[in-house]
Amino acid sequence: MSDVLKSYRFRxxxxxxxxxLDLILTRAENNGVKALSDEEMxxxxxxxxxxVSSLSVARSIxxxxxxxxxxxxxxxxxxxxxxxxxxxxxxxxxxxFRQDWPAAVRSAAFSTxxxxxxxxxxxxxxxxxxxxxxxxxxxxxxxxxxxPRNPEATAEYLRSTIYTEPGEASDDQxxxxxxxxxxxxxxxxxxxFALGFAFGIPxxxxxxxxxxxxxxxxxxxxxxxxxxxxxxxxxxxxxxxLFAIILSGAGGFIIxxxxxxxxxxxxxxxxxxxxxxxxxIAMGCVVMLIIAALLEGFxxxxxxxxxxxYSVAGITLVFWMLYFYLPRERVRP
Amino acid sequence: MTxxxxxxxxxxxxxxxxxxxxxxxxxxxRQSKMMRTLVTPEGAALRLKLATASERAGAFAIDVAIQxxxxxxxxxxxxxxxxxxxxxxxxNIAFAFWLVFFFFVRNFYYIFFEIxxxxxxxxxxxxxxxxxxxxxxxxxxxxxxxxxxxxEIEIGLPFQFALMSQDQVTAWMALLGLIWxxxxxxxxxxxxxxxxxxxxxxxxxxxxNPKVTLMGDISHAAAxxxxxxxxxxxxxxxxxxxxxxxxxxxxxxxxxTPEIKAQVAERIRAKIGWKQETGETDIAFLEAYYAALRxxxxxxxxxxxxxxxxxxxxx
Numbered sequence: 001m002s003d004v005l006k007s008y009r010f011r012x013x014x015x016x017x018x019x020x021l022d023l024i025l026t027r028a029e030n031n032g033v034k035a036l037s038d039e040e041m042x043x044x045x046x047x048x049x050x051x052v053s054s055l056s057v058a059r060s061i062x063x064x065x066x067x068x069x070x071x072x073x074x075x076x077x078x079x080x081x082x083x084x085x086x087x088x089x090x091x092x093x094x095x096x097f098r099q100d101w102p103a104a105v106r107s108a109a110f111s112t113x114x115x116x117x118x119x120x121x122x123x124x125x126x127x128x129x130x131x132x133x134x135x136x137x138x139x140x141x142x143x144x145x146x147x148p149r150n151p152e153a154t155a156e157y158l159r160s161t162i163y164t165e166p167g168e169a170s171d172d173q174x175x176x177x178x179x180x181x182x183x184x185x186x187x188x189x190x191x192x193f194a195l196g197f198a199f200g201i202p203x204x205x206x207x208x209x210x211x212x213x214x215x216x217x218x219x220x221x222x223x224x225x226x227x228x229x230x231x232x233x234x235x236x237x238x239x240x241x242l243f244a245i246i247l248s249g250a251g252g253f254i255i256x257x258x259x260x261x262x263x264x265x266x267x268x269x270x271x272x273x274x275x276x277x278x279x280x281i282a283m284g285c286v287v288m289l290i291i292a293a294l295l296e297g298f299x300x301x302x303x304x305x306x307x308x309x310y311s312v313a314g315i316t317l318v319f320w321m322l323y324f325y326l327p328r329e330r331v332r333p
Numbered sequence: 334m335t336x337x338x339x340x341x342x343x344x345x346x347x348x349x350x351x352x353x354x355x356x357x358x359x360x361x362x363r364q365s366k367m368m369r370t371l372v373t374p375e376g377a378a379l380r381l382k383l384a385t386a387s388e389r390a391g392a393f394a395i396d397v398a399i400q401x402x403x404x405x406x407x408x409x410x411x412x413x414x415x416x417x418x419x420x421x422x423x424x425n426i427a428f429a430f431w432l433v434f435f436f437f438v439r440n441f442y443y444i445f446f447e448i449x450x451x452x453x454x455x456x457x458x459x460x461x462x463x464x465x466x467x468x469x470x471x472x473x474x475x476x477x478x479x480x481x482x483x484x485e486i487e488i489g490l491p492f493q494f495a496l497m498s499q500d501q502v503t504a505w506m507a508l509l510g511l512i513w514x515x516x517x518x519x520x521x522x523x524x525x526x527x528x529x530x531x532x533x534x535x536x537x538x539x540x541x542n543p544k545v546t547l548m549g550d551i552s553h554a555a556a557x558x559x560x561x562x563x564x565x566x567x568x569x570x571x572x573x574x575x576x577x578x579x580x581x582x583x584x585x586x587x588x589x590t591p592e593i594k595a596q597v598a599e600r601i602r603a604k605i606g607w608k609q610e611t612g613e614t615d616i617a618f619l620e621a622y623y624a625a626l627r628x629x630x631x632x633x634x635x636x637x638x639x640x641x642x643x644x645x646x647x648x
Contacts, residue, residue: 004556005628006635011550018547029451052377061635063627064552065580066587070545076379077542079371080463084450084471092448092474100475183436187485190440194486197534255534272467272536279479279535286440290433297429 007062014054018074021047025077048078096280101287104280105324108250111257115249118204119242122211123218130219140216149217155224162226162233163304182293185241186286189248193282196252197271199260203252210245232309237295239316244288251278251285288320354644357577366525369540371469384462384539386521389529395456396442403438407431443481448474461543467526467536476535483531490514551586552624555617564613564621570605571622571629577642579630582623586616594619 024040024047036044055071062068105112129136134151141150149161188206195202214234221230258274259267295312303309371379384392408431415427446454452472453463464480466472494510521527532538555563574582585597598615601607601622609618633640638647 005552005624005631007627007631008550008552008556015547022547032450049375052373052375052379055379056377061631063576063579063631063634064550065583066545066548067550070547072380073542073545075377076381076540077544079373079379080452080465080472080542081450083374084452089448096474183432186436186440187489190482190485191489194483197483197530268533269536271534275479275483275534276473276475276536279475279482282482283478293433 007058007064007067010054010057010061011064011067014050017047017050018054018071021051021078022074025074025081028081029077044078045082048075048082051075051078096283100280101284102324102328104277105247105250105284107277108247108254108281111250111253112246114253115203115207115246118207118249119211119246122208123215124211126212126215127219127222130216131223134219134223137216137220140212149220151220151223153220155226158221158224158226159229162221162229182289182296185245185292186289189245189285189289190282192245192248193251193255193278193285196255196278197259197275198256200253200256203249203256207245207249229306232306232313233300235313236300236303236309237292239313240288240295240320241292243317243320244285244292247281247288248285251281254278254281350644354642367527369526373469381465382541383527384460384541386527388460388462388541389521389527389539392454392456392460392462395459396454399455400438400442403442404435407434440481440485443484444477447472447477447481457539461541462539463542464537465540467532467538472537476537478535480529480531480535480537483529483534486514487517487520487530491518548587551583551620552627555621555624564618566605566607566622566625568629570607571625573605573643574626575640575642575645576630579623579626582619582626586619586623591615 020043024036024044027035027040051071052075055068055075058064058068058071126136126140130140137151149158188210192203192206195206218227218230218234221227255271255274255278258270262270265273295316299312300309303312367383367385369381369383371381373379411427411431443454447464451458451463452465457463464472464477466476491511491514494507494514517530520533521529526532526538528538582597585594589597595615598619601619602609605622607618630640640647
């Protein structure tokens with residue numbers, strides 16, 4: 001049979017191994033690594049190396065397009081599987097909470113302070129402007145603001161928005177409202193993170209703007225002598241929520257800083273390293289905002305005592321501080 | 334040289350053929366710009382093909398459609414289930430849960446699928462795409478998070494600006510914002526690696542890795558026939574074509590209709606001066622010629638002579 005092509009004989013000898021590798025990969029891709037038996041797992045590296053060497057032989061001796069394309073695809077799939085991440089999603093989440101998230105936040109201390117200055121600076125600015133002249137409230141929130149908590153509202157009305165009467169019908173609406181707010185806040189947090197790469201300028205603006213909104217409404221309550229009560233109402237969840245927004249801003253500043261001042265790395269490499277690090281912070285912010293929404297939706301409606309509100313705020317602040325900044329041993333997986 | 338004095342009239346068909354060849358070469362050049370080489374730790378070079386901007390837009394459209402289907406489907410299901418509860422507590426709590434669910438579908442749909450072993454959302458999978466780390470290393474969860482959180486500004490920002498236009502001033506602001514944010518949206522078109530801003534920040538790119546099925550070897554059909562019934566070609570006849578024509582012939586044999594096969598067989602017979610024998614089908618002729626041509630070209634390739642197409646007359 002001298003008429004049989006060399007490339008055909010080559011293919012005939014190795015085809016079963018290719019198909020075996022293909023089958024294992026398909027199973028692993030569809031059902032995860034756990035679907036593979038020990039036998040298959042130990043056969044995999046060998047089959048992979050064989051396929052890779054088949055590919056380079058096929059490129060030099062075979063003109064069968066289908067075979068070279070098949071091997072090209074097979075080897076690429078096998079490469080990504082063999083050298084791909086092997087950690088399960090559960091492990092990954094555990095490492096995130098135990099190590100990656102606090103470590104990322106700790107390493108961003110400078111950006112965090114910067115973001116806090118922008119947010120609270122904006123709030124302080126608006127607060128003092130509004131206290132001097134309440135017209136500023138309308139400038140900031142727009143003439144057609146729908147919020148009934150404006151300078152023209154009575155102290156009684158404002159007080160009623162802070163406390164929930166027992167058995168009030170609006171309880172459940174507030175649950176829906178708080179998850180709406182969570183959506184909104186989480187979106188803003190992700191925005192602040194994502195906009196960071198434009199040198200952090202839009203992030204700074206977003207932080208100041210949010211600070212100004214808080215400051216202006218704070219002034220309305222302060223003006224009516226409800227400062228202490230309003231602080232309790234705001235801070236029971238606000239400690240967590242504002243912290244999350246500050247941290248997402250810090251994530252944005254990390255990327256912005258890396259793009260603006262890449263140092264010895266190339267701008268691309270610098271952006272990439274910062275982006276991967278800051279992604280941990282942004283992910284953590286979403287977790288914090290979920291907790292904030294729970295505190296807002298349930299905690300704030302159920303707890304009407306100022307003292308308890310203040311203590312919840314204090315406890316959450318201490319908790320986050322310890323969780324992020326308490327020095328700890330590094331565990332390497 | 335006498336070629337200048339004895340200039341022969343150039344036929345229109347040969348001009349057309351040359352034009353087609355140039356166009357083909359230009360297309361190959363363009364395709365090769367999308368190829369990236371990844372050297373594995375074993376020292377083998379894998380050729381990765383980057384996904385084009387249009388493929389990625391297509392994958393994104395599929396994903397968005399799936400997301401909307403999930404979101405609307407769950408809302409309809411929820412309102413159907415909670416209808417007997419009437420307005421009030423049950424309904425509101427259900428709606429609150431749905432809002433949170435909506436948030437997760439919106440932001441974590443891509444992350445959920447790209448963290449898995451396939452590193453691709455259903456839309457990408459449908460088009461044979463996957464996400465890969467640009468340095469050839471493993472795709473980390475952090476990279477997947479980063480590239481998808483950035484999506485918020487690439488898609489969300491242009492929408493925000495497009496929707497805000499109330500009076501003259503804000504309309505101008507919105508237009509400027511739309512142009513500014515449009516840069517992010519169209520970013521993949523303007524860089525050679527077809528990266529989104531998210532890919533840039535995360536250090537990833539999207540490659541094509543379609544699943545190819547291994548089909549039978551066409552040359553085997555002709556070679557497995559008994560020697561006396563086999564169709565034999567002369568050396569001159571198998572030298573008529575090159576690798577490009579061989580690959581076209583392979584495609585024709587694998588996937589075209591009998592009519593096209595008959596036409597192709599007719600063209601080849603005319604080109605190589607082959608008289609159709611009695612009882613010789615088009616398919617049998619094409620398969621036999623394919624086998625003979627491939628054998629000849631593979632032999633020459635082993636000797637370092639790659640005849641790229643029929644115009645290639647290098648010795």
